[in-house]
Amino acid sequence: MxxxxxxxxxxxxxxxxxxxxxTLYDTLIISxxxxxxxxxxxxxxxxxxxxxxxxxxxxxxxxxxxxxIFAFDASGLDNxxxxxxxxxxxxxxxxxxxxxxxxxxxGEGLMDDVNTTIxxxxxxxxxxxxxxxxxxx
Numbered sequence: 360m361x362x363x364x365x366x367x368x369x370x371x372x373x374x375x376x377x378x379x380x381x382t383l384y385d386t387l388i389i390s391x392x393x394x395x396x397x398x399x400x401x402x403x404x405x406x407x408x409x410x411x412x413x414x415x416x417x418x419x420x421x422x423x424x425x426x427x428i429f430a431f432d433a434s435g436l437d438n439x440x441x442x443x444x445x446x447x448x449x450x451x452x453x454x455x456x457x458x459x460x461x462x463x464x465x466g467e468g469l470m471d472d473v474n475t476t477i478x479x480x481x482x483x484x485x486x487x488x489x490x491x492x493x494x495x496x
Contacts, residue, residue, distance in 0.1 A: 365391065365392065365393055365397060365449055365451070365453060366389055366390065366391060366392065366397070366399070366419075366447065366449065366453075366455065367389070367390040367392055368387060368388070368389055368390075368447075368455075368457055369387065369388040369390075370387060370457070371457070371458075372457065372458045372459070372460060373385060373387050373429065373445075373457060373458070373459045373460070374459075374460040374461075374462070375431050375460070375461055375462070376461075376462040376463075376464055377431060377433050377461070377462075377463060377464075378433065378463070378464070378465060378466060379433050379436060379437070379438065379463055379465055380433060380434050380435070380436075381433050381434075382430060382431065382432050382433070382434070383430075383431045383433075384428055384429065384430055384431070385428075385429050385431065386426050386427060386428055386429070387426070387427045387429065387445075387457065388424055388425070388426050388427075389419065389424065389425050389426075389427065389447065390419075390422075390423070390424045391419035391420065391421065391422060391423050391424070392422065393421060393422070394421045394422060395421050396418055396419065396420060396421060397418070397419040397449055397450060398416075398417075398418050398419075398449070398450040399416065399417060399418075399419060399447060399448065399449045399450065400415060400416035400417075400447075400448050401414070401415055401416065401427070401445055401446065401447055401448070402415075402445070402446050402448070403443055403444070403445050403446070403459075404443075404444065404446060405443050405444075407441065407443050408432075409431060409432050409433065409434075409436060409441055409461060410429065410430070410431060410432075410443055410459060410461070411429070411430045411432075412427050412428065412429045412430070412445070413427065413428045414427050414428070427445075429459070431461050433461070433463045436463050437463065438463050438464055438465055439462075439463055440460065440461075440462055440463075441460070441461040441462075441463065442458065442459065442460050442461075443458075443459045444456045444457060444458050444459055445457050445459060479495060480493070480494070480495055481493070481494040481495075482494075
């Protein structure tokens with residue numbers, strides 16, 4: 360969890376995986392740990408086309424929270440890793456950045472054999488409770 364003397368984020372990194380030509384929404388929660396209102400603003404220094412968010416600035420109530428909603432858009436993007444960051448700047452000039460990572464993956468090869476019977480594998484006991492054994496032969 361990222362923390363500075365005034366604010367707290369619910370994640371150290373905002374990371375998503377999505378298929379090409381798809382869109383996904385995710386959130387980041389910011390918390391004011393002070394006992395007074397905190398004015399803030401956000402910026403995305405690199406401003407990538409694949410990322411947008413809904414709350415560029417705001418006012419956090421004392422010991423309150425705000426939820427930032429991010430839209431990740433993989434339209435026209437190839438498989439790969441896309442990175443950026445969002446910077447939080449509070450009224451006192453304190454700056455804190457959260458890395459943002461979007462992985463675009465077609466998932467090829469991951470689900471090809473879902474309906475295939477696996478041979479040479481023994482799992483026991485069946486059903487299992489706290490543990491199970493797996494033998495490959």
